[in-house]
Amino acid sequence: MKNRAIVILLAIALAVCCFALAVGTAYGLYHETVSTQTHLVAGTLKATLVRHKLTAVNLGEGGEFVKSVDDAEKDFSANSQDNIFGITQGTLVAPTSTFTAEMRIGNSGDVAFSYYAEIVCNSVVSDDTFASMLKVSIWPEGGKKRETLVSEGLNLGGENDALGTVKAGGAENFTVTLEFLDGENNNSVESKFVMFDLRIHVVQNVSA
Secondary structure, eight states, rough: OOOOOOOOBOOOOOEEEEEOOOOOOOOOOOOEEEHHHHHHHBBOOEEEEEEEEEEEEEEESSSSSEEEEOOOOEEESSSOOOOOOOOTTTOOOTOEEEEEEEEEEEESSSEEEEEEEEEEEEETTTHHHHHHEEEEEEETTTTTOOOEETTOOOOOSBBOOOOOEOOOEEEEEEEEEEOOOOOTTTTGGGGOHHHHHHHEEEEOOOOO
């Protein structure tokens, strides 16, 4: 996951004191100036991303749909070849297959941030028709649900339309679902292939 806008100015301190005194009828002035150093402190923008539950309804060994639940926490904060839906090389899906990942985004930095999601489809290796049958939905806890087809590659939220805001030291839950839609042209995508990225962007929150 990529972090953006990671620098913030925390404090500037500058003090100057002037003192003047007139003695008798003379105009002798005594001046004193005291100043402090100026301190600039850069904060950090650091997000963590953990899946705490995965629920899949997909083909079992006998070709029938089965439901599986994985409650083991898995950290996706660092770059990984794994994906949040638990789909590995050779995993087969069929119309109405669904994968639901319950995620937690945490803020271990010093500045509050907003976050949104981006869908990036690899059009070079992906079948367009198949990509148009795959829907990604995302919604934060207590927030607005957003969805897009993989083929459209739309952002889910944005810098000015965030999914949510996480304060320093805080965390927020959100859910992401991948669904293979049932449609009239399903047979045309048998044995086809789709590759796409789901990216979570975090941006420093500067609203006052």
